[in-house]
Amino acid sequence: MTVAVCLNCGQMKSGAWTACPSCGYQPCGAEELAKALLVSDNCIARDKLEEFAARRQQGEPWNFSPELLERFTQQVAAMIPLTPDGHPAPMEGGAPEQPPPQAPPT
Ligand SMILES: [Zn+2]
Numbered sequence: 305m306t307v308a309v310c311l312n313c314g315q316m317k318s319g320a321w322t323a324c325p326s327c328g329y330q331p332c333g334a335e336e337l338a339k340a341l342l343v344s345d346n347c348i349a350r351d352k353l354e355e356f357a358a359r360r361q362q363g364e365p366w367n368f369s370p371e372l373l374e375r376f377t378q379q380v381a382a383m384i385p386l387t388p389d390g391h392p393a394p395m396e397g398g399a400p401e402q403p404p405p406q407a408p409p410t
Pocket residue numbers: 310311312313314315324325326327328329
């Protein structure tokens with residue numbers, strides 16, 4: 305099960321792209337989906353995520369590397385079909401639950 309930090313409020317939640325149970329925020333559009341993956345345990349160790357979550361909850365802004373985010377956004381855009389409102393489209397035959405691209409090496 306994927307564990308991720310809510311981009312909006314910093315709560316830990318399960319699933320990078322699920323709606324946040326605390327604030328209701330759900331990433332939409334390739335860039336937000338990419339950011340959501342970057343703060344999930346697909347990309348970052350769990351203990352580091354908890355540190356990010358704590359800092360976010362104290363009001364610290366996210367600080368994504370622009371190049372990394374751009375590359376990742378392109379990967380998401382290329383690999384994940386999106387509905388017109390920017391959410392991952394359900395795929396025929398049942399999509400894997402979280403089909404994220406691998407984080408590029410940094
Ligand atoms: Zn939230």
